[in-house]
Amino acid sequence: MKFTRIFRFSNILKLTLAIAIIAIGYLTTMFYFQMRELETSVKAIANSNNIQFELEQISTQINKNESALRSFIITKDSLFLKDRFLDKREFDLRMSKLQELSLKSPESRLEIDSLAIKLNQRFAIFNAILTAASINNYDVNTLKNNLLRSNILSDNLQSYLNAVISRQQHLVNTQHKLHSKRISESSYTAVGLAITCLLIFGLAYSKMKNDIIKVKKANDDLKFLNETFNNAEKIASFGHWKVNLDTKVYTLSDNFYRLLGREPQSFEASLETITELIHPDDREAAIRAHMESLIDLKPTSITCRYVLDNGEIKYLKSVGSFRRNTKGQLVKIGVNSDITQQFLDTKKLSENNQKLVEINAELESFNSIVSHDMQEPLRKIQMFISRLEANEMENMTEQGKDYFNKIRFSANRMQNLMVDLVNYARAVKGDRTFVKTDLNVLMKVVVEELSLSIDEKNATVKVDDLPTIEGIPFQIQQLFVNLISNSIKYSRINVDPEILVRNEKIAENTFFDNKLIDPKSYYKIVVSDNGIGFRQEYAENIFMLFRRLETDKNYSGTGLGLAICKKIAENHNGFILAYGKQQIGAEFHVYLPKESTV
Structure with a gap:
């Protein structure tokens, strides 16, 4: 039941994480495009402000030109033209900048083009008036007509500039509203993204905490298992070892050292340091069997004698097989168990079995004697008893007859006993x-x-x-x-x-x-x-x-x-x-x- 709850919680956690990740992806994409839109709206606002600024500058300069031209006509003083009157090249530079700005605002491009035409017309009148006013004997009527046309064009141009500037201002206001709306939307998206991230962080923290608890428990269990296994090795008198075929590194358990009469990790494990402890008569065969197994990768089972430092001889049985570790490396893993007592018991049992064989042979001989040799004189006794009973019974005294009956009873009992002994021997063997x-x-x-x-x-x-x-x-x-x-x-x-x-x-x-x-x-x-x-x-x-x-x-x-x-x-x-x-x-x-x- 507990496992089912954990399994369900794990599935719910995974589903929640998946949904949260999808939500983050969606919100991040949305936030990205909102930021792009905000950037676009900022650029649009800046572009409109720049256009408006340039238009206002042109309007101001036209008014200055007009004022300077009128002052020149009245005073004939060229100083009014020197610092206040701008020639067409400066206006052309501003118009070029306006046209460049209008490329980013298609709705303003036609207006700028129209403005350029009107400015050209206006400068044509300026030049005509300026030329006419520069002549000493100029035609007053012509000058008046040009000034009248100049006033009309100035009024029209100013009205047009005001209208264009008003539209740019309206466009800026619209962009500001749209920008504010986009800022608000992006704020909500950012908050949603932040909440979702916090949710994922919380879930990840919960999962990580749960995993850490599991890892800690697994480590504790593994530590306990290792301690149990080490104690089991001591109790059962066995030790494990392994050799990595890729790195050629040998590893021995602590109790393996103890089996060899050494302190744990008292020497560096290697084929040479281990095999030098094997009895000289068993060493060559043990090394050959081990090396052959490293070639054909077949499991091994080797029993050989080890000579301890104190001269004691131990019989160890080594069983090994091959596995791959988590890195994919081939490793030979084995267990060496102390079978000294088992070997001595087996030897003693073999000796006892030999004695039993001899005893069985004697029993068989005894059984043969009972079933044949001993029954033969008993049959003769019973035969003579029958003859005495038939021929001499009448000549016996009463006491003799009593002795005779006892002899017959004993003979019959002995025969039954020998028959039962033979039957019992047959039942046993x-x-x-x-x-x-x-x-x-x-x-x-x-x-x-x-x-x-x-x-x-x-x-x-x-x-x-x-x-x-x-x-x-x-x-x-x-x-x-x-x-x-x-x-x-x-x-x-x-x-x-x-x-x-x-x-x-x-x-x-x-x-x-x-x-x-x-x-x-x-x-x-x-x-x-x-x-x-x-x-x-x-x-x-x-x-x-x-x-x-x-x-x-x-x-x-x-x-x-x-x-x-x-x-x-x-x-x-x-x-x-x-x-x-x-x-x-x-x-x-x-x-x-x-x-x-x-």
Whole structure:
């Protein structure tokens, strides 16, 4: 849920930033064009002011020329013309400047052109009057007519100048209003741009702060992870290393140095400084394997001995593989683990295994002796007992007959004991080939094998529908032979044995050795009887070797039958439990895997 909120906040932040950036782009573009318009309007205002100024200057100069000309006509004093009268060249210069200014104001160009024509006409009259007035005997009427025309033209020219100046003033006023409007618009745009920039700054600050917090947390986590990893290296007795194939730089972890009996970073890591610590007998092979891996880039797994400064020899296993770092450089990364104790344990285990092989050979020899050599003289003893019983029994005293019965009982018990020992040895070291085994078919063989005992005790054996399992057939057969024969053997006096073999559903929350038994993985086969039973506190003891709970001479047994059953169940990765009540009966619950797990 927290991750979803962070993800949504991140998306909203990104969307807001994108919108803000678009808004800044739009406002910046708008502000740019507004500034261009303001610049244009300023230039237009300045141009109009310049035109107006030049027009006013021309108007003033024309008035001065007129005044100077009239003063000259009245006084005939040329001083009036010397300082006050401007010739046409100066007016032409001003007109040229006006025409240049009018290029930036198309609406004023025609007016300036018209003004130039009127000025030319005006100067033509000026020149005519000046020429006429300069002659001593000038024609008064002609001079009057020219002065009259001059007045008319002056009035017209002044009116025209006033009109042009008025229009320029109006144009300046219009430009001022437009300029003020543009300044106002650009101010709003600047404020919007500033607010948007502040928004982006705020968002960027928030994102940066969030990122800094994340980076700090990541750094703290990384620091904690490094500390944990370093502690793990110490605890697990391993160290890591790496070599950069591009820079040829070797790097060792602190615990790698400790594995070599050195202080962390006590020497410069290099191929030479590391390999000189390898046992001389292992050094060449280790260097060759490492160098070949740098060529073919194949992972390596090398075990070799290292000689420490104190003479101690450590067995280190080095495993390495290749990766590329964030810069794209190829790096070989490896882990060296201390397997000295493991190596010594393996060596000791190998020695123990050799001893076990020898012991097994002795046991095999013993088993052979029990199953063949010892049974041969026992069979002869039993044969002579049979002959004595047939031929000499009548000649014996009562005490002799008692001794004879004890000898026969002991011989039979010894034979049963040797048979059970052989069966137990077969269960411990027998064939482990698992095959599909139909328990229904197998139980028919078991009942047939025990038919004499069943008939002798008038026993009833009922077998429900049983499953098919993966097992070792002869061992499973031996298991049920022992369980059923056990029920027949320990039946109550004057009570016919009733034995039931059934497949029962495993109850929920069934545990064995603190492990939950999964009903989907196990079958539960129950063998129950109505015999003498046993006290429940002895349920574990009855599976021990040579442990018999019944010492009554009416019940014979070697104490190996149920131990064999337990061993067979364990061979199948199963187990067996016993439940009993005295003089009521016993139940044996056999749990066998549905599929072989051995």
